[in-house]
Amino acid sequence: MQVQIDALRKTYGSFVALDDVSFTLPSGAVLALAGPNGAGKTTMMKIISGLITSTSGRVQIGDLDVNENPREAHRYLGFLGDFFGLYDDLTVREFLEYSARTYSIPPTDRGATVQRLIEKCHLSYKADSEIKALSRGLRQRVGIARTLINDPPLILLDEPSAGLDPEARNDLQNLFRELGAEGKTLVVSSHILTELEDYCTHVALLNKGKLISFGEVREMGRTGVHKRNFELELIDGAEKAETTFRSFASVTDVKRDKNVFKFKFEGDESSQADLLKALVINGARLIRFEEESGRIQEAYLAHMKGSRE
Ligand SMILES: Nc1ncnc2c1ncn2[C@@H]1O[C@H](COP(=O)(O)OP(=O)(O)O)[C@@H](O)[C@H]1O
Ligand SMILES: [Mg+2]
Numbered sequence: 001m002q003v004q005i006d007a008l009r010k011t012y013g014s015f016v017a018l019d020d021v022s023f024t025l026p027s028g029a030v031l032a033l034a035g036p037n038g039a040g041k042t043t044m045m046k047i048i049s050g051l052i053t054s055t056s057g058r059v060q061i062g063d064l065d066v067n068e069n070p071r072e073a074h075r076y077l078g079f080l081g082d083f084f085g086l087y088d089d090l091t092v093r094e095f096l097e098y099s100a101r102t103y104s105i106p107p108t109d110r111g112a113t114v115q116r117l118i119e120k121c122h123l124s125y126k127a128d129s130e131i132k133a134l135s136r137g138l139r140q141r142v143g144i145a146r147t148l149i150n151d152p153p154l155i156l157l158d159e160p161s162a163g164l165d166p167e168a169r170n171d172l173q174n175l176f177r178e179l180g181a182e183g184k185t186l187v188v189s190s191h192i193l194t195e196l197e198d199y200c201t202h203v204a205l206l207n208k209g210k211l212i213s214f215g216e217v218r219e220m221g222r223t224g225v226h227k228r229n230f231e232l233e234l235i236d237g238a239e240k241a242e243t244t245f246r247s248f249a250s251v252t253d254v255k256r257d258k259n260v261f262k263f264k265f266e267g268d269e270s271s272q273a274d275l276l277k278a279l280v281i282n283g284a285r286l287i288r289f290e291e292e293s294g295r296i297q298e299a300y301l302a303h304m305k306g307s308r309e
Pocket of ligand 2: 041042043158159
């Protein structure tokens with residue numbers, strides 16, 4: 001389900017929380033809504049979900065104008081805030097059955113719907129435990145299972161990995177990846193950037209209510225506006241590689257550990273290809289040449305630096 005945002009603005013009194021934000025997220029995209037605390041991420045998600053109204057501008061989910069039809073929009077989306085709104089004294093299954101009822105899932109379908117969600121969110125071994133006995137990571141998954149009850153095409157999750165340990169975070173990322181592969185459109189906010197990269201297709205960077213960048217993850221960093229980290233490995237010719245690096249001003253911070261080099265590179269894909277060609281021509285026998293992840297982080301830092309200057 002496509003999400004189109006046009007000139008969105010939200011003010012609280014004289015304070016501008018969102019300032020002229022526009023972007024279009026294609027159907028099936030997984031968006032990382034990134035930015036520091038106070039950037040406007042939660043405000044944005046609440047407006048997309050129809051929980052609060054914008055001061056001006058427009059949000060469309062598919063063909064639906066959210067400001068005009070907030071109730072209708074509710075049918076197409078699941079929103080999970082940082083307060084999950086679970087009932088502690090119910091078991092996981094009881095809570096999901098209760099939720100299925102509030103979503104008007106017919107009684108004959110409820111059991112199967114709940115069972116499917118329990119499996120999908122990897123909660124089978126805790127299905128009959130009371131929610132109050134669960135860890136934060138498991139409570140999180142119960143919250144996500146609840147947002148999936150009416151099988152919405154659009155899912156918004158506000159800071160879902162906050163407070164999770166690395167293993168729970170990893171489980172969560174796998175679940176996002178599965179949902180993305182099913183064609184769901186996801187919007188995931190976070191102020192932790194490095195973890196978003198593995199499963200997001202798009203990134204929107206917000207700072208002080210302004211959209212400072214929006215685009216596809218695979219396009220990020222290819223414009224040569226900032227340095228990217230590379231690693232290469234060779235079987236011989238390390239000295240020749242060192243000489244080659246010295247002749248490229250775009251290569252900096254070269255670190256060598258035997259036959260493995262790490263360096264920073266500032267340039268577009270074409271100059272990246274030129275570097276690779278020069279290395280090979282000069283006699284470096286390469287077996288690996290790859291970009292380290294961290295594009296979102298790097299782009300974010302570059303933008304933040306730019307906005308301070
Ligand atoms: N109901 C409100 N009244 C006044 N100011 C608010 C309200 N909600 C949020 N804000 C302010 O708007 C800014 C953006 O908030 P928020 O969207 O929660 O940011 P984020 O989720 O990126 O941390 C913050 O400075 C916050 O204090
Ligand atoms: Mg927030």
